[in-house]
Amino acid sequence: MKESKHSILSLNSLLIGYRAGRSKIPLLAPLNAAAEKGELVAVIGRNGIGKSTLLRTIAGVHPSLGGEVIYFGKSIKDHSGPELARKVGYISTEIFRGGHMTVYELVALGRYPHTNWLGRITRKDNDKIVGAIEMAGLAGFSGRFISELSDGERQKAMIARLLAQDTTVMVMDEPTAFLDIGSRYEILHLLHLLTRRNRKTILFSTHDLHTAISQADKIWLISDQKLLEGSPEDLIINGAFSNLFETPHVKFDSESGSYIFRGEESTSIYIEGEGNKRLWTEKAIMRGGFSVSGVKTDPYISVPGMENKKWRLVSQASILEFDSIYDLLKRICAG
């Protein structure tokens, strides 16, 4: 395999930041990281830490202050514009409105680095464009104006443009930021599909930790001026997430892989039962500021199961029954 020798993409002591006059203002310490073919890489970090600048630098639309971005063993600086554009494509957070531009015209712009100086669309280009539109789930949308699309459809059109650009690496800055939940999952599903079926390497930044942990093959975690890379599981186990967003009010729960509100955690309660109902009862209890105990407590909760249809709060003195978690939690919180 020719590819196995080099990573598709690697960062070699990359220094990102801005220039102000003659002085350099670096945002992070020099970064080292890599991504392989077909990997979905989530870039995570606090707002303003430099995620966007990092992605822009990798995409080649922003100059680096030092070090190298390397594609297939060749530094980004040794690429011509069109040559680089055939390897990496980029979607920013900027919302593109493009009034009189149709979906087809937008996607056709992805062929830019492949066409001649007049930008003539050949039959092969046309096939790629139509294929990209279908792959992105926009079949039948070719003639629609960008301004008439919903946010989710517009983002799909932007992704179709990247597909038509036919790059190995796709860089997306918060591709799901302004989308409702439905479109958010559709886009994530599409990204997943592209890495699996089309073997694209996709780098995307997100604030949605839950998706990053459940979907990404690799996470680039930026905190304390440094970049940590690894599978989500590795990073959870070595405690990298705990340092990231934890505040006096929020903490990372390494069992569920998500952030939870810190309650008082004064009392812990034992839960008896199994399955879906147990899982959500646990969540409710934690939301209420309690923790789940490993040993039987007084009182303890019994989740609906074979014998009983209701939630029970069992203490030595009494057994109370509840129709819903809502009622149960209200009682528990009342003390």
Next chain:
Amino acid sequence: MISGYLKTIDKIRKSKGISAGREMGIIFLSLSLILIVLFILDIFLGSVSISPSDVISAIFNGSDDNLSTIILRFRLPKAITALVVGIALSISGLQMQTVFRNPLAGPYVLGISSGASLGVAFVILGLSSDLVAGGIGGLGNWILVAAAWAGAGTVMVIIMVISSRVKDIMTVLILGIMISSGISAIVTIMQYFSNETLLKAYVIWTMGSLGNLTSDQMSVLVISTSGGLVLSLASSKMLNALLLGENYASSIGLNIKLARSVIFAGTSILAGSVTAFCGPIGFIGIAVPHLARIIFRRSDHKILLPGTILLGGSVMLASDIISQLPGSEMILPVNAVTSLIGIPIVIWVVLSNRKYSGLF
């Protein structure tokens, strides 16, 4: 007239069985016909009524009477000038709207024409009394036109620097107006210190006209705008990429600096050449590209550029016909007519901004 045409186009568009390519073909064909008809009308109609048969015999027989003098020496060159001016201003407007991603950009509004007139003022008021209007000929014309290019190019660069820092469209427009005012203040001071003959020559120039060009000037105008036009047509791929904004444009492989240089050169040559010989002519550059977008409903410059060429020529020829008030002895300044045609379109663009804010 325009709305009638739009309705017909809409009908064609909605009728089934017409492919997109065919639809574009129909629009291009009809616009070409309109352009040819307007060009002929511009020759036939004028302050002196001449019957069509006389016009034809004057053109083909070339008899040396008064009629053929009017046709060949006056009306034909004027019609050609109108055509060239309309095309040049509209194309420069289209390019500026795309580069600045601003639906209200145009050579007149952003002060590019003022920049060109400053160049002209330097030549006419500043250089020497040999270059008085009428006496300008030969090399002098090229000096005049080069000064206009330089002035236009300088203002383009200033506007570019401003709009790379300020993203707000309206702020850039206001600054454009400030630049125009600043330039006219400088010109006023220059006028104050110049002598009477030069002053008169300059004032006559500022009135703007399509009909006062000598044949030398005509050829300079046609040659330089052809050059500008070639640059513009060659930049259609770059212009398409710039529709995405500079970040995306560079991410798909566009060399931004090269693109800007080529497009700015084309725009400055087009707007500068016209301004050098015909004075500042307003609102064609800003209005016609919108007309093209409305009619073609595309953003692809491979369609918009030729479309704008056809429409720009037509609108300017129509303005010229109207300015002559056919059948009457009076002639209106053409600048007034283009403003009256262009301003409603601009107002419409501003008012429908909610729908067309997505223009870029």
